[in-house]
Amino acid sequence: TQLLEQSPQFLSIQEGENLTVYCNSSSVFSSLQWYRQEPGEGPVLLVTVVTGGEVKKLKRLTFQFGDARKDSSLHITAAQPGDTGLYLCAGALISNNDMRFGAGTRLTVKP
């Protein structure tokens, strides 16, 4: 079983549509990060959320950390082809701050 479950695993949408990606766990995290990864490259940090209920916005991306710090969501408004990529959530364990990754959501935005 995975510590962090991401859904959906794959998402293909048209340019201009909105979408939400979910990251769920039964564990509590001290913080949660969202990364975007291009093929053959390392994960690039998008945002870190620390406080339960926290909402952060990064242009068309809105990130929310659940009140209980067990889950998070990433909402993209008016998706563009440039948003295409693998979106990873990673939670920092309370015990030692080591990170565990979800399996990722592969997003394709068609022009």
Next chain:
Amino acid sequence: EPEVTQTPSHQVTQMGQEVILRCVPISNHLYFYWYRQILGQKVEFLVSFYNNEISEKSEIFDDQFSVERPDGSNFTLKIRSTKLEDSAMYFCASSGNELAGGVTDTQYFGPGTRLTVL
């Protein structure tokens, strides 16, 4: 903007050979990590390192693996006798800016080393 660097970008080796993957973490960071990602699979934690010693390791990180911080800038991952299943992208990450109180909530990743074991 400071970044984590890794060398080489691609390493090809024969099964049974030793490989050393190198990383230069972000200056003033205190915590260092290695992850691997087998092609098409999730990013997996291998080991974390702080204060010149391993602080946590996963079950993947067996006796064939070792890490070292040989000087003030490099952080290495050694695989003693590579196996075919060690083929993967290996990512180094660092966190905990000493100048910002060492808060570790955000890890920054390097571009990775693609290891191919033949």
